[in-house]
Amino acid sequence: MSDSKKDFETVQKMFIDFISNLTNIEYEKLLRGEGTIKFFEKEISPSRKSELTGLLNNLLGLNAENIQAHIKSNPELKTKAQLMEFCDxxxxxxxxxxxxxxxxxxxxxxxxSNRDSLQNTLNKRNDIDSLIESVAIELEKIMDMNIARELILSSAFSSNKTNLLKLARRLDVHLDKDVSLDNAKELIVDSVVGSKIRSLSIRKKI
Known part of the structure; x- marks a missing residue:
């Protein structure tokens, strides 16, 4: 079976599943032109990004022939969809x-064509990830909101929201993607340090 035929059958199944999951009211509104079908790009999860970044790092150490063999034997890039995800x-x-x-x-x-620049980018990313980890560990120890704020503000990644979101995930703090930079910092400090202070205060009263 050709890839194009497989792709069509995959899309067809997704569409049928979508229609099947509509309520009768939603289905009728769609037929009357009162509803629309919209495409939303699925975001790659942080864990999947980490897997694919590690895979790219491995590929950078191989020559062209070995890259091909490594990709074809790797279960993380077994399907066309996985290859497309890597490319995306x-x-x-x-x-x-x-x-x-x-x-x-x-x-x-x-x-x-981009071996050197890719390696430099990955090296910088690894440095940032290490810094994020060290800041997270320090925040978990701190019991002063002002010191926590200063720690984040003085970090090399404090002006980058993507990295602040990484820090939040590391600390199990939920942040919306559209949160402002300043609010992200404050929410991290309050969730990690402020919550400890409030918990300690409650225990002392008890």
Missing amino acids: LFNIDVKSKDKSDSIIYKIIDFIE
Whole structure:
């Protein structure tokens, strides 16, 4: 079966499942033109991003022939959808009509053409991730809101919301993606340090 036929059958199944899950009212409104079907891009989870970044790091240490063999034998890139996901994360130009082998060749070409810059980017990312981890560990020890704020403000990643969101996830603090930079910092401090202070105050009263 060709990739194009498989793609059509996959989309067809998704559409049928979508229609089946509509209520009767939603279905009727859709038929009357009072409802719309919208596409929302699914965000790659942090754990999946970490897996794919680690995979890219491994591929950077291989030559073109070994890159191809490594991709074809890796369960994380077994399907066309997984290959497309990898390309989407690292902005590799591929088309949905591309076959799996074509996508693999594009990945190889991308790595060969950008090896040095990709390695530098990954090294910087690893440095930031290490810094985020160290700040998270310190915040878990601090019992003063002002000291916690100063720790975040003085960190190298404090002006980058993406990295603040990483810090929040590390500390199990839920933040909306559209939260402002200043609010993100304050919510992290309040959730991690403020909650400890309030808990201690309650215990002392008891």
